[in-house]
Amino acid sequence: MSPEFWKMGGYALYVWGSFGIAAGIYLWNLIAPRLRRRAILETLLDDE
Amino acid sequence: MNWTWFHRLGSPPSFYRFAGRLAPWLGGLGLLLLAYGWYAGLVLAPPDYQQKDAFRIIYVHVPAAAVSLSLYVLMALAGAVALIWRMKLAEAVMVATAPVGASFTALALVTGMLWGKPMWGAYWVWDARLTAELVLLFLYCGVIGLNAAFDDARAGARACALLAIVGLVNVPIVHFSVEWWNSLHQGSTILKFGKPAISADMAWPLYAGLLATYCLCGHAILRRAQNELLLRERNTRWVRELATELGGGARVS
Numbered sequence: 001m002s003p004e005f006w007k008m009g010g011y012a013l014y015v016w017g018s019f020g021i022a023a024g025i026y027l028w029n030l031i032a033p034r035l036r037r038r039a040i041l042e043t044l045l046d047d048e
Numbered sequence: 049m050n051w052t053w054f055h056r057l058g059s060p061p062s063f064y065r066f067a068g069r070l071a072p073w074l075g076g077l078g079l080l081l082l083a084y085g086w087y088a089g090l091v092l093a094p095p096d097y098q099q100k101d102a103f104r105i106i107y108v109h110v111p112a113a114a115v116s117l118s119l120y121v122l123m124a125l126a127g128a129v130a131l132i133w134r135m136k137l138a139e140a141v142m143v144a145t146a147p148v149g150a151s152f153t154a155l156a157l158v159t160g161m162l163w164g165k166p167m168w169g170a171y172w173v174w175d176a177r178l179t180a181e182l183v184l185l186f187l188y189c190g191v192i193g194l195n196a197a198f199d200d201a202r203a204g205a206r207a208c209a210l211l212a213i214v215g216l217v218n219v220p221i222v223h224f225s226v227e228w229w230n231s232l233h234q235g236s237t238i239l240k241f242g243k244p245a246i247s248a249d250m251a252w253p254l255y256a257g258l259l260a261t262y263c264l265c266g267h268a269i270l271r272r273a274q275n276e277l278l279l280r281e282r283n284t285r286w287v288r289e290l291a292t293e294l295g296g297g298a299r300v301s
Contacts, residue, residue, distance in 0.1 A: 005091070009101035014166050018159040019086065022108035025155045026082070026264060029148055030075065033271035040278050044291040 058137050060277045061286040067270040074270070078263030085257035093250045105163040107253055110237070111261035113156040116184060117219055119149035119265060123191065124216040127209030136280055137273075139205035142212065143195055144272035148265050150188035157181055168232055176225040177233040184222055187215035201280055 008015040056062050089107035096103035123145040129138035160178065161171040172178065191208045198204025226235050237246050237254075246254070281287045 001091075008104070009095060011100065011102040011166055014102055014162045015090075015104050018105045018108050018162045019090070021158055021162075022112070022155055025112075025151050029151060029264060029268040032147075033268055033275060036275050037271070037278075040275055041291055041294055044278065044282055044287065 058135060060136060060140075060281050060284075063137050064274055064277055064286075064290075067274050071267050071270040071274075074263045075267040078260045078267060081256045081260035081263065085253045085255075085260055087253075089253035089257065093253055096250075099167060102163065102166050103250075105159055106237070107257050109156060109159040109163060110254060111257045112152045112159060113181070114258055115261050115265050116149060116153040116156050116181070117222060118262070119145050119152065119269075120184060120187070120212075120219055121216070122269075123149060123188075124212040127205075127212040130205055131209040131213070136202075137277070139202065139209075140273045140276035140280065141269065142191075142209060143205060143276050144269050146188055146191045146195070146208075148268045148272065150185060150192060152261070152265070153181065153185040153188055157185060173232055175232045176229040177222065177231050180218060180222040180225050183218050184215075187211070187218060190215075 006012060006016075057066060085107060089104055093104070095101050123142050126138045126142035126145065129135055130142055157178075160181075164173070165171045190211055194211055195204045195208045198207065225231060226233050278287055278290075
């Protein structure tokens, strides 16, 4: 990618900031339920 | 009409298996579409004639805002079903939807601020659209907090359902705010009658991003609903069998 692409016509902070935060939110939505599943299964096994 | 499929799906173990089969497909399709949408939105689409490259924020802002409203409606509907029919699955779906919806409402607000600063000159204005969307975030947080405050999951779900249903009045306010009041926020680009106010090479990445976000939200809600069902049904045989089945291997190793 050219340096021009990363500059986003002078709006780099806003464009990349938006996409960065969005990536974080999407990722959290994929990972958080998985971690919780693991924690729940562990407590269920301990109950027995 | 034959309703047995509906009753079967409504039983927690059946839904658990159904969700387990559907979720990976939604997640995979969502990630593929998102990759295309973001690549096409950032690289292939031309800069806007007025907003230049700053308009590309639309590809994260609009899908987030769209699901923030859709998921609220889903949450309130699930709440209504839970309240009327005392259906455990509906309680699980309602509780599962709240954090997903809240996260995308927050994303819509933050990306809106990052778009507002270069275009309007301010991160935040107390405009009808922005304020109503902020109220939406508070409603989601209210449901999450209320649910966490109850020790008894079923009593908590009834309280959450009431709050979710009352808060439903805010959804049309958010949607129509740009028409009802003099708003700084621009009008709808896609959801209006006639031709969309956007050219095709700018529109396709947006459609892909919208579909991707719905798929990924579906994935997250199914997974979270599965978790809720495990907790709510922890003393039943199917959950015990599942736990030993899944945990047995890890125990031995």
